[in-house]
Amino acid sequence: MSCVYIARRMDDGTSQVKRFRDGLRLVSMVVQAFAATTSDYRRLLDTIARNIAEAIPDSCMVMLRSGELLTLVAIHDGAPDAAERFRDDVNRPTPLREASISAEALARGPVFLPKIDYDALRTQMRPTTIERLRAGDVTGMLVVPLATRGELIGVVWVMRRGSARPPLDELDLEIVKDLANHAALAISNARLFAQLEHSERLRMAEERAVQASSLLDAIVENIPDMVFVKDADTLSFVRLNRAGEVLLGVSREEMIGKTDFDLFPRTEAEFFVAKDRETLASGALVDIGEEPIHTRGGVRWLHTKKVPLFDSVGRPRYLLGISHDITEYKGVVGELSAAKLAAESANRELEAFSYSVAHDLRTPLRAIDGFSQALLEDYSAKLDGEGKRHLGRVRDAAQRMAELIDDLLKLSRVSRTELRRDRVDLSALAHTLLAAHQRLEPDRAVEVAIADGIAADADPQLVSILLDNLLSNAWKFTSRTPRPRIELGATKENGALTYYVRDNGVGFDMAYRDKLFGVFQRLHPETEYPGTGIGLATVARIAQRHRGRVWADGAPGRGATFYFTLMEHHG
């Protein structure tokens, strides 16, 4: 290549030898420049035009072929305004048959016109091009094909302007041919590189897409609810996840392409399809709270949500459904509501029972007491002392039974009434309750120590009954204690309050502490400390109703402390 023309021209004059050397140096520089710009195709083309123009000089145009079209892609001229004349043609494809000189170069090799005869050119060139060449004072030109890897990819035009310098000669032709070969190779490489880059980008994009879609696949597959997709037009299944296969007992291969009518009983399928159509028509989510479905494992109940999936122009393309199996949940709800009904029925019975106790159980007692008294009054003369004492016992027993009935009713009322929480000032309440005891027994001197500001969020009525029971006990069981003392206080544990009522009365044996809160459980003979044995059971019931509890601490002869809480304690 380059050495060919160097060898051929060895016998020319010294100036020619210098031009060889210059040309050789130039070629190697240009080739380097081409190589350096391979990755930037656009700049490469400009570099080619500029380097060839500067090497020859004066003007150089690079045209590339794409099929039967030829496009001027780069132009360079030492005088920028000369290049400007062709600026409009840049990037504008021309049919090859209208560019006869380029076509000839492509078909038969370089066209070399050292001295242009414009009249002769008229048949080969468009008048506008001739005009431009004339205007540029183009006196000679070289048109060399760009060929690489057996492919003709374009042509290079080199133009000599004016007549100040010698016309283009064979050496120029050789140099341009050599440069054109390198240029063609560089262009081809750049194209390959771009292609590679493009396909690499495509490959990476594809890989990312694959990764993204396999993640989505994995998500859909592993969602523990049934996920299915139906075609919006045919409503046949196009997708079903694993949970769906397990739920229905049908493999996706059996499912895909089928409709609900192929898979489920007719009425069920009609329901599903109606909901599908509703979803697609509304374009919004449809929530089906519960629907039965026949699976291979029997009837299951589903909570299903359906949404349309739209295509790029906003038409529903698919229907996406997610179904949560609520069969077990429904079973539990059913049991719960049955239990609730049973509890309500039991409550109604208790209500009726209590009503009957309140009205009917006391009436005979009144007769027993009343007629005993009538006997005592009307037949006093006929009864001796013993007879009168017996009648007195009858009356006492009747009254005692009335008390028992009343306390039992109170206990049952504690369970029956609705709990309404409110702020209750326990300190104030305790003062009021103890003051009432003091009024009934003005002679007793009891030291009262009530901490200030003890409050609770509790049912005012119930908590009043609770506190009354504890304070009454404290009052009662200190009746034989010298220097009796009753205390109300509260301690905070884990942010929740524990209240207590403490006395220094007779106390109790801790061995019996579990019996304290049972109904009718008494630890003291009634002759010593009167009571029905229902009070502490009532206290415990009230604490329970507040989700709290009650417990006691004490020792015989050393007093008792009753602790209670009025809400759930954690930790």
Add this chain to the structure above:
Amino acid sequence: MDERVIVLVEDNANDEELMLRAFRKSNILNRVVVVRDGAEALDYFFSRGAYANRSASEVAQVVLLDLKLPKVDGLDVLRALRADERTRLIPIVVLTSSAEEQDMVRSYCLGANSYVRKPIDFTQFVEAVRQLGLYWLVINRAAPA
């Protein structure tokens, strides 16, 4: 001259007898008309059935009404009496065994003038009746008929 009577609505014979005894012991001398169920009570007040020929001069000074009654219960009697122009101003004292809150609330809501629980202790029972008689027959001035 109107005769001012006490109307006792009471189905229990023991309670009836104890009540009359308590009146006597409290020196309450007004005649006591005893009706033994809710339906009979309404017949009396609206002069129907067995009471169709009741004297118009017989005026109930106070009604002592039990709640748990055969046929028509006490609360329904109360409701019927308060709904009628002729009886809506008669003083009615609910006198019953129950201290259930709902019984009290319902009685007052339906227009009872008073709610008294019958004590078991006969001594207290007599005292309650004495005070009732004193209040409703002597101290209280009834609305003009």
